[in-house]
Amino acid sequence: MDWEYSDKTKQLFMDAVHGRPGTHLGEIENPDGMGEHGSIACGDAMRFTFRVKRHPSDPTQDIITEAKYLTFGCTSAIAASEALCSIIEQGEYTPISALSIQNSDIVEYLGGLPEQKIHCSVMGAEALEAAVFNWAQRRGVDLEALGIDLQGRDTEEGRMVCKCFSLTEPYILRKIKELNLRTIPQITNAIKAGGACSSCHHVPGGLQDLLDRAWQGESTAAASDTPAAPVFPLVSLEAPPPAEFSPYQFAKKVEKVVEEFVRPSLKLDGGDIEIVDIKGMIVYCRLQGACAHCSGASRTLKKMVERILRERVDERIRVIEV
Numbered sequence: 001m002d003w004e005y006s007d008k009t010k011q012l013f014m015d016a017v018h019g020r021p022g023t024h025l026g027e028i029e030n031p032d033g034m035g036e037h038g039s040i041a042c043g044d045a046m047r048f049t050f051r052v053k054r055h056p057s058d059p060t061q062d063i064i065t066e067a068k069y070l071t072f073g074c075t076s077a078i079a080a081s082e083a084l085c086s087i088i089e090q091g092e093y094t095p096i097s098a099l100s101i102q103n104s105d106i107v108e109y110l111g112g113l114p115e116q117k118i119h120c121s122v123m124g125a126e127a128l129e130a131a132v133f134n135w136a137q138r139r140g141v142d143l144e145a146l147g148i149d150l151q152g153r154d155t156e157e158g159r160m161v162c163k164c165f166s167l168t169e170p171y172i173l174r175k176i177k178e179l180n181l182r183t184i185p186q187i188t189n190a191i192k193a194g195g196a197c198s199s200c201h202h203v204p205g206g207l208q209d210l211l212d213r214a215w216q217g218e219s220t221a222a223a224s225d226t227p228a229a230p231v232f233p234l235v236s237l238e239a240p241p242p243a244e245f246s247p248y249q250f251a252k253k254v255e256k257v258v259e260e261f262v263r264p265s266l267k268l269d270g271g272d273i274e275i276v277d278i279k280g281m282i283v284y285c286r287l288q289g290a291c292a293h294c295s296g297a298s299r300t301l302k303k304m305v306e307r308i309l310r311e312r313v314d315e316r317i318r319v320i321e322v
Contacts, residue, residue: 004114005075005076005079005114006110006111006112006113007111008079008109008110008111009075009076009079009110009111009113010079012078012079012082012083012110013075013078013079013082015082016078016079016081017078024067024069024081024082024085024086025068025069025070025071025078025081025082026068026069027047027049027068027069027070028049028050028051028066028067031049031050031051031131032050032051032052032054032062032135032138032139033050033052033131033135033138034047034049034130034131034134035047035048035049035126035127035128035129035130035132035133035134036127036130037123037124037127037130038072038123038127045071045072045123046070046071046072046077046081046123046124046127047069047070047071047127048067048068048069048081048084048124048127048128048130049067049068049069049131050064050066050068050088050095050131050135051064051065051066052095052135053065059139059140060096060141060146061094062094062095062135063092063094064088064092064093064094064095064098065089066089067084067085067088069081069082069084069085069124074117074120074311074312076110076114076117076120076121077120077123079110079120080106080107080113080120080121081124083106083110083121083124084106084124084125086109087101087105087106087109088101088128095131095132095136096132096141096143096146096148098128098132099129099132099148101125101128102125103121103125103179103190104121106121106124107121115185115189116311116315117189118189119190119191119192122175122179122191158170158171159205161200161205161207161210162193162194162200162207163200164195164196164197164200164299164302164303165191165192165193165196165303167191167192167193169205171191172191172207172210173210173213173214175187175190175191176210176214177214181211182211184207184208184211187207187211193207194206194207195307196302196303196306197302247278250278250313250314253313254275254278254283254309254313254317255275257308257309257312258273258275258305258309261308261312262304262305262308262309266287266289266291266300269291270289270290271287271288271289271290271292272287272288272289272291273286273287273288273291273305274286274287274288276322277322281314281316281317281318282318282319282320283306283318283319283320284319284320284321284322285301285319285320285321286321286322287300287321297321298321301319302319305319306319
């Protein structure tokens with residue numbers, strides 16, 4: 001699937017991957033703050049580092065002078081990371097005031113993002129929070145005394161709701177309220193929960209139950225003020241490929257994406273992948289090498305291989321291990 005990106009998003013991406021002056025792809029050596037968010041297994045991950053000009057007496061007045069990132073992700077992940085670094089550097093933020101930057105600011109800077117790519121902007125905001133927490137530890141700043149609680153927010157303990165992406169009930173509830181998420185598709189677009197096997201959508205204690213709990217007591221009219229996320233029709237997984245592709249073209253597209261985006265990552269760990277068959281929207285795969293005997297093989301297929309194919313070919317694709 002070809003995503004409709006803004007001209008600014010495409011330009012930031014191209015500038016970054018070509019290492020043009022003024023871009024931020026990289027890592028600051030001995031940073032004053034470092035934070036990570038996401039997982040390579042999920043297809044998106046980010047490490048965010050920054051350097052400050054230290055205030056001689058009050059560390060809360062440190063000014064961020066340089067920001068960089070490393071990311072394993074798509075066009076929107078790279079562009080959103082570039083946007084975050086630019087916003088921070090241009091605004092002369094302190095680490096604490098930088099916490100006011102929201103994912104909506106990143107989306108606005110980019111001139112918009114596809115609904116299915118909003119999670120890339122959320123990833124940047126979460127990595128920033130982790131980096132500020134790290135800076136506070138290094139500089140001896142008591143965030144709690146300032147009314148800021150960041151510790152453990154990314155890995156909040158609690159009942160696991162989305163097992164595919166290891167997201168807990170406290171985390172999902174917090175993001176529902178923070179991002180004003182009103183539907184399951186909006187949750188998936190923002191934080192990926194429910195975006196793989198979908199089994200957590202309507203089970204007791206699942207995403208719909210969390211939505212009901214988060215917005216309990218609000219009127220239907222108030223909830224309707226938020227635009228609904230797009231609803232996609234149910235399709236058979238063995239339905240024919242999209243109209244713009246013949247079965248042969250669809251198979252070649254899948255093979256091309258696997259060759260360019262999946263296989264290189266697996267080979268870094270001594271693994272490989274074989275496409276055994278393609279029937280409709282189902283891609284039958286077999287992991288090879290070191291990955292074939294890994295206890296996390298099924299998770300790799302579902303959380304990395306399937307995610308990449310759904311983002312770059314067709315969102316209806318399912319990957320089955322054989």
